[in-house]
Amino acid sequence: MSGGGPVRPYVITGGRSRPTRTELAFESLVVALADRPELPEHALLNREHRRILDLCHSLLSIAEVAAHLGLPLGVVKVLVGDLWDLGAVQVLPPVPQAERLPTTLLEEVLVGLRQLR
């Protein structure tokens, strides 16, 4: 979403069940930006948005945010999507998976597991 129009008020998710960014996954990583832009007056962040910002001072996945805040995964995806639109968080999408499974990615996973074994 762009254009800086008025941001609509929310209840929790304002009745939305789909995130505005479809690329958010359960394993997407979220971190609140330390120098986030001043949020406009009318950006009515609700309590859950603020809890996410507080929790994510360091890197966690969407799934971990949901578990720690006791919110359903689908709700967290929507709320993180809002914060992302506002430029308040950085989201690291899961490593992109094209039709081809990148062999180098699997190799990296394998090497990592063997070292931890």
Add this chain to the structure above:
Amino acid sequence: MASANSADPVAGPPAAPQYLPPSVQGAVKILVTGPFGVGKTTLVGSLSEISPLRTEETMTAASSGVDDLTGRGGKTTTTVALDFGRITLNPRLALYLFGTPGQQRFWPLWDDLSRGALGAIAMVDLRRPDESFDVLGRLEEQQIPFAVAVNTFPDTPSYPEEELRSALDLLPGAPILYCDARDRRAAYDLLIDFVDHLYRTSVLEPQR
């Protein structure tokens, strides 16, 4: 609140969050699936660097039949518990392991869960292999790369591999692995063998 896997060891209440190193740039995931009580959370717990966490997803499904999610009438909402764990593989990359209920009624969740997954470990309890038919069929249908992991309970019967493969009606591409899910070392060997299988397959068939 309906919980999909309450017979598995309970993932505790979340302790203080354990953050990823700031150098991490992305994450991949592997599903751990199988029927109720097969040991999914146990396996995730043996592998995870954090205590397994439990989260919930609401699932809207038609109350009769499974596929008609767009139908107007007869919808029910169920809460499904998902347990998951995490392994930081190196300073840049993390791996999430999602315990994913394998029964047909949870399939509405599978699109979200399986998108982008490297593959799935399908756990089987040989004392009740028929309970795994649903999920094995689903994995083949969705063309998710998978391996069968036989959880070796003390009284697990043993069968020759060919007999087992035919009993489970497995396609030749899916390996059968064995593991005591409670044992960290065995769980790691299982995961390594599985990823090694994915890697070899990907080298051989780059067009997959």
